[in-house]
Amino acid sequence: MHKTIIPLCLAGTLTATGAWAQDDTIQIGVPVFLSGPAAGAFGQPERNAAELLFDSINEGSVPAPYDSEGVNGRTIEATFSDEASDAVVEYRNLVDRNGAEVVIGYTSSANCKSVAPLAEELQTLTVFVDCGTPQIFEEVVTDPTYVFRTGLTATTDAVGAARYLVDTGVDLSRVAGINQNYAWGQDNWRDFTGSLEALETGSEIVSEQFPQVYVGQYGAEASALLTSSPTLIFSSFWGGDLEAFVLQAAPRGLFARSQVILTTGEALFPTIPDELPEGTIISARGPFSVFAPENELAEWFRTAYAERFGQEPTYPAWKMAQAVLGVKAAYEKAGEGADSTAAAEAMENLEFEAPSGTVRMSLGNGHQAAQSISYGTYVLEDGEPGVENVITYSAECINPPADQTAAEWIAAGFPGAECD
Template sequence: MTTRNSRIGAILRTSTAFTLAVGVSVFAPGTTSVVAQEAETVKVGFVTFLSGGAAGPFGVPARNAAELMIEAINGGTIPNQYSEPGFAGFMIDPVFVDENSKQKTADFQRLVQRDEVDMVVGYISSGSCKAIAPEAEALEVLTVLFDCGTPQIFEEIVTEPRYTFRTGAHATMDNVAAALYLEHIGKDTNSIAGINQNYAWGQDSWRDFSASVAQLYPDSNVVTEQFPKIYAGQYGAEVSALLTNTPDVIHSSFWGGDMEAFIIQGAGRGIFERSSVVLTTGETAVHRLGPQMPDGTIIGARGPHGELAAESELNTWFREAYFDRFGTLPTYPSYKMAQALLGLKSAAELAGGVDRDALIDALAGLEWEGPSGMVSMALANGHQAIQGTAYGTYRYDADTNSATLVDVVHFNAECVNPPAGVNSIDWINGGFEGANCE
């Protein structure tokens, strides 16, 4: 990967595994954080996968990034504008909860009512966020969704949010950019196919990608659409369908263990040799799979995160601090957790504390710098973030045992996110009206 210095380069040549980070923030309903003010602490609940198939590639690394950032924020060791300790002086006191639960709403309620957290940071799965966003509004709890990607959260489920925020861009960005990347590198796209998980994230991702391709390549045909269950793990029938139809491009928003299983099973049967494969979340598997990731795979990171992040002092600090603590480099879930916490810290500094309503007002419409660049709460009346993104093509060098992303293309936020007040699919079907890709 592109490196910041020789030390990071050495890390990349030897790294074969990774850890990630995830978060969501919530303030206790109807309060102004009296407990936090008295004790000079702010109690934050973190919800991420700590068990199950999503834990290794996503959830545990998410917790790792949260722990790193909590220690650094409390200690005032983050460079530049983040060097003052705490959330406006309030020290973060974390409570961690496993997202791998069949009682997600009850777990959320317990965090607020029993554990008396002032905030909750968490949720990776779009299914989780669909359940939690209405609950956060009903309980009047400030909730910051750090990762889950379905555009439905603010376009269909909570259309007038007060307490719910999402500090990462939603899936429309990923899939519009994926289609634009194919156009940019001159990839044949006469026929496309999709293999995506059969729930909101996979359905919305395929919808937006196929609609974007239809705008850019009007003569392109969809030859097959595969929607296996999430966490299915075995994709023999779906791989057979993809091989039978031999599309020019295969799109997948698989994440975590499902994505890794598809890569291994599909590569073994030659899918990656017959078609160009776009993995919108593929960056998390780059170091974990190494040579098992086929050359030529098109890789996204749900934003300009990980190996697609631009150089900056904050990014260099984050990568080095993460590796020093966990022995591996951060991937995009780690970046998005850090992004959420720095957004909350920025809002707290602006609000002068952690009063719930003051923090809400400060966070709405806020812009701040994360390790991967600037973030702007530009959609959903200031409750939904937009950010630029990037794609690259995977190459593995067996001689140096190192992975590289080549032909990297960056897209600015206004190019790949819908304008304020316009639903994602309407914007795509309308020909991306108002997009600024200069």
């Protein structure tokens, strides 16, 4: 008897899941990191933001222009999935088994790269939230229909960082870098040093540290950085690694002796605002969080998020909110009864409002968002983390033109860049 029960249950689940996709609901698959080292820094805020947005959209409590209930009146039903598993297999499961009409998520560039061609094959609107590799629309899918990315590429971080340092007159004679030894860290360092060259700073690279990712111990690297006496230290560390680096390097005087720039520094606000030395140059990888413009959506998002989760949203949460609102905007532009294909068509070259201001899907054949990036120096105002000396670089200043890859553009010295 026992033997027959299991296959029967299995068959039951198989048939039931297919039937869920009804017209009054819209299935959205959300793959984010729910386990592993990236879960705390990215997965959790992304998941929180997605849940908040889905619930608020279903209730119709998001401010205008998103104050209608649901997506074209359809209630959102979300399936969260863990990115820390085989991305290709689980993407198929989300779409084929769970009947996801839209997939919003992905933080890892490796996952974005492997999923992008599959999204085109399965003809499912797929919006990447946070993965940074510029290759998605440069090499992987050069003629996209269903794949979009509402977040900026890693290149814009590095280019923006170099411009900020030059514009604020930071001493760039001796430059050092500490970045994680994997694609993200390597690409950031390459783009940053390339940008310094393009801006003709004449910098000497005095130390390049590439510790293993997720090591958590940076004593040796901090010493190596100190002895090379750099005037500037660049780091693209994130999450637990960034926290550990700041906690270990600051007491050694690294931040006092050199100017330090942390491209993901904003993410430290909820965790170690008191330990992060003031004067450190930080960014939020786009116009998010403290760099966000003052508008009703931003105000609503900040308050609603803090109320529900007891913490200010960090930039991954802002990026998730942006992606979800982009999908809602696309569906509503496509009109009543729109499906995945119609929404994807409408999302091309779309301009939509987000808590971070207006987002224009103007790059990558209309599939990649162009947004500004801001840098500033960290300051504690009455115990509250904030930034000053903020400079914002427009999308036209820090993104390559449509016909050039990021690497070519940097090597050629930013041709066509329009900076104010």
